[in-house]
Every structure is written in structure tokens, then in C-alpha cells.
Amino acid sequence: MSAALSTSTALFMASAVNAETITIATVNNGDMITMKELSSDFEAKHPDIDLKWVTLEENILRQRVTTDVATKGGQYDVMTIGTYEVPIWGKQGWLTELDGLGPNYDEEDLLPAIRSGLSLNNKLYAAPFYGESSMVMYRKDLLEKAGLEMPTKPSWKFIRQAAKAMTDGDSGVYGICLRGKAGWGENTALITAMSNSFGARWFDENWKPQFNTQEWKDTLQYYVDVMEESGPPGASSNGFNENLALFQTGKCGMWIDATVAGAFVTNKKDSEVADKVGFAMAPDMDLGKRGNWLWAWTLAVPSSSKKADAAQKFISWATSKDYSALVAKEKGWAAVPPGTRTSLYENPNYMEAAPFAEITLASIESVDPKNPTVKPVPYVGVQFVAIPEFQGIGTAVGQQFSAALAGKMTVDQALANAQRLVERAMRKARYPK
């Protein structure tokens, strides 16, 4: 008896001594919080690996992981990064190639649009945790009351008409909610995706900024006009979370934003309008491109990590089919991280539980990051330009757009400022490189 006890104690001690701790940096989005909650499953399957979590708000996370990876700090073993960072960081040699995801991982099952954005020379450098595009979410009851019907593929013209018809200032219902908060991942993402469908682009083939074109003027004028007519007050401070709160409390008739929000607005626990929401593709101008983006939150291993093998085991667990099944079992099918695997969209249980699934898949598949706009461009990226300088100029341009939305300057002034500041930044960064 005592021999058995001492053997088991010795074994326990040995495993405690050998246990490797990996530090995971992630963003405080709902799906990641679920991952953290369910991670006891991973620890049970891998008793030799301990997990340490660093959960941060998106902007702070980005600053921390960028500083860590650029200075080779080695603080984190798994980093949550987006499709913007992966190709840039991969090229810099800052990420470890993911070749240890295991035989059952089924890399072929990843959606091609997402997978290609995360690969360099056909090798995966980050695994997608969830993927998203953008779409129109609308209140079926309000639209019906207004005597209109939402097409599956609406035009911007229809959206403006519908927004006006649904607005009822007296009862605090605003026809449309769009991001207005300045930031390259906030209003700039939305307006850039919008501009693609209006025929505008950030740069021409010689990296010359294009904000002085008619296409940009049309885009920004439409955005400012429609928000002035039918948007909520204070829109210039609204980002994803603010608009989500407005929509869930029944204050928005329409909201054009991330497909991942589909699960939040139809969740009866959080949304007062859960059973009244309809979905449609992002709008277009009949120019061949729709105003939807492409994004994925991914998990990657920085090359400074000394525990790459354990980190890859964790990534494999968190982005596998088994993980989706685990979430479905614990939280229901609608809560499964969307937009990464073909098999999820072939699963009847999921398709039935998630009324937004079809539009999500169609939106993701409709985007081509290498040809995002009507005219040719020298860059990759739909709602961003995949160059290191974009974080800075994207936010600075977003500041100008939010000033136009707040009525602090005209559309022409905002675009002239945007043109000037992007020209300056590109000159300082010595483009074309």
C-alpha cells in the first residue's frame, strides 16, 4: 500500500517537474473566453503541459504581442493574431511554421480563402480559430412594417432607402448602425471594404494614394449621408461592441458588420431581438465587388518561443474538429467558432442551429484578398493594406473619416487630409520599396 502510494507520489512529482508551461496571449472576444473555459479538456489530455493565459482587449493585445515578437522577447508561446499580421510577420521570420499539428488535424478541410491568407509558400504559419466576413444584419419586423423586403444581395441604394424607412427617432430606433470609431480595425475596415464596392482603392499600381478620386468621394459622401439621415447619435464613437449593444437592445434597424456577430444577435440570452433578425450579403454598386471583408483570428507560435512543440499541440487542439464538437456539446452548435472549416458547413446540425451560416460562408468565399477592388492594386488585403505602415496610416485616415462623420469637417476636407497624410507617411517609409 505504502509502496504504491510512494510510487504514485513519485510519478506525480516527476510529472509536476516535467510539466511545461506555455503562455497564451489572446483577445477578450466571446469565442476566446469559451476556449479558455474549455481548456481543462486540453490539460486533461496533456498532463505534461500547463496553460497560462494572458487575455487582453484587442488594441492592447496587438501592442503587446507586436512589441514582444519584434524585440524577440519570448514572453508568449501562443499568440492570437489576425490575417493582417500573419503574412507580414511570416515574411520577417517571426513565426514558426506549423508542422506539428498532428496526423488528424485535416489541414485540407480549412476554407481555401482563409488558408491561403495564412500560408507562405504553401506552408501554414498560423491556424485559424475563427474566420469572418461582413454582412447585413437586419430587423425583419421593422423592414416588414416599412413595407420593404430585403434582397439576398442588396445594393447600397436599397440600404439607404431601407434605413430611412426604418428610422423612428421618437421611439429611439435608428435605421442603420455602422462603425464610426476611428481605428484601422474599426471604421477604416468598414469604409475600406465599402470603398472596394464603390470602385475606390487605397493605392494605384505605383503606390500613389488615391483619396483624391471621385470613387473615394462617392464612398465617404454616401457613408456620411446615410449615417446623418438614419444613424444613431454619437456614431463617431461607436465601434463593433457599441453597435452590438445598440442592435441587441433593439435600437438599430440594420447593422453591417462582422459575420461572427450572427451568433450574438440571435442568442436569446443576450439579444432582445434574437428571433427577429434576418441576414443578407454586404451591399454592392453593381461594379462586381461587394463591400464585405475577410478576417480571421488565428493562433500562431512566435519564433522566439522555446516551447514550440507544446504550443503547436495546443493550437492543434483549439482549432481542430474535435474542439468544434466540444463547444457544440457544451454550448450548443450555434456557438461553435465559425468560418474556418468546410466540414462545419456540411454539418446539418450546425446549419440548422445557425441561420447566418449560409451567408457567412458565401461572404467568405466571395472575397479575393489579392484582387480586392474593381481596379488593380499593388497590395494584398480586403479591408486593409498588408504593409507594416498600414496600422499607422489606417488609424490616421480613420480619424479623418470620423471627423467627417461627426460633422467637424467636410467630406472633401477629410479626403484631402487623408491624401496628404498618407503621401507623407509613404514618403517617410520610402515607398515604393
Added chain:
Amino acid sequence: MATTHSRTLAQIMLFPSVVLLLAWMIVPLCMTLYFSFLDYNLLSPGTEEFIGFLNYEFFLTDPAFFASFFNTLLLVGGVLLITICGGIGLAILLDQAIWGRNYVRIMVLAPFFVMPTVSALVWKNMLMNPVNGLFAHFATLIGVDPVDFFAQVPLLSIIIIVSWQWLPFAALILLTAIQSLDREQLEAADLDGAGPFSKFFYIVLPHLSRAVTAVILIETIFLLSIFAEILVTTSGGPGYESTNITYLIYTQSLLQFDVGGGSAGGIIAVIIANIVAIFLMRLIGKNLEG
């Protein structure tokens, strides 16, 4: 009485701390100065090279620089004005013998203990929000359009939030000063038939001048680097309407990861802060002498 020996001993013992303190200040300052002459972006490693004053040229000719410079002055001036005037008023009120005075004092002092990010969040989401905020609710009750604070008057909104936080500090210092006032002077003035206004302008206010100077100097140091309130509420916008120098340097260093540009901005901020400090010491610092 210190002897030469004990003085020498004291100097020897102080030496390590003085060296440590100097190094603590000088090393980062020298590194900042060095980086400010480099083309150094964290996201493009291996391309660092000496570029002379180019970072300074870009920072000083940035349209955001002028806006942020004036915003910094307005922010500091506005908050000082509100906290000094309000502080004097509050200090006089708190000096009155009222029932439950101690509780009132604690209540008035409370905002000073709230973290800047927390107070900014409360103001943004619960008070000034144009849809769900308390002010919007009152405006709707009386049939007026709610003010969209952070879009229409962004800088004023930040001045209000920061003043709310710093008012207790000013009130506390000024209250202490008022309490040190010799009551016999006031009684003598009463006997001479002086009214409350005369007593305030000829006795209380002159007595407060040193305390006011101390408040101005201490607050200015902190107000020049206001950051959390801006980050949480407006992120410097719309446009550059609520960007101050500190926030501008933050955007260069941590949003654009332009270490060179951010460092140049940092050095310029140090120079501006020193100019302000010298100006203040010349203008009002003499109050503290003697």
C-alpha cells in the same frame, strides 16, 4: 550642528542613490535621444539607419502636431481654471460648520481616488453617452436634443472629466490653507464692518496665493501628460480635436511602432514641458519664495 566629518560622511552615503537616480533618468533620456535620429520602425527590423533630423522635421510639420500643441495648452489651462476657481469655492464651503461635515468632505474627495480609466469609462458610458447616458436622459425629459459630447465638444468633455478628478485635490490643498488663516484677522475685519466680499478679496484670497501656486505647479506637471481619459473616450478624435502631445507620441510609438518618430516627439515634449516649467516658475514661482 553638522561637522565637516559628518557632512562628508553624509555625502559619501548619499552618493550611490544620487548616481542611481541620475542613471535612472539619464539612460532612458539618452536612448530616446539616440533613437530619435534613427529610421527605426519595430515592424521593419534590420533597416535602422541614421537619418539626422528627419524624424524631428516630420513630427514638427505634421498637421497633428499644431493641433495637439494647442489642445495640450487648452487642456491644461481649462482644467486649471476650473479646479482653482471650483476648488476655492468648495474649500470655503467645506470650511463652514455644517452638520456631517466630515462625511461631506470624504464624498467631495472621492473622485481623486478613482482610477482615470475607470472614471473615463463611467463618464463615457453612463453619463455622456448620447443614447444611454444620464445627461441624454435628462435632455430628453425636458424635450431638448441630447448633446453628443465626444463628437460635438470632445476637448471640453475631456476637460470636464479631468477637472472632476482634480477638483478634490485643489479643494483639499486650499481647504488646508484656509484653515491655517488667522481667525483674528477675520474678526477684526468684522469689527471694522467689512462685508463678506471684502473679506474674501482682501484677506482670504491673498492668504491662498501660495497654496494656489502649489496647486498650479503640481497640476500642470500631471496635466501635461493626460492620456488615459483621451484613450478611453475619444482616441484623440474626431480628427485631431482631442489629441494632445502625449497622445500623439503614443500613436507614433505604439500604433505605428515608429520608434524613431515617437522618440523625436518625446524629446520635443520634454523641451515643451521645460519651457512651460520655466515660464511658470518665473511667473508665479516667486510666490513660493521667502
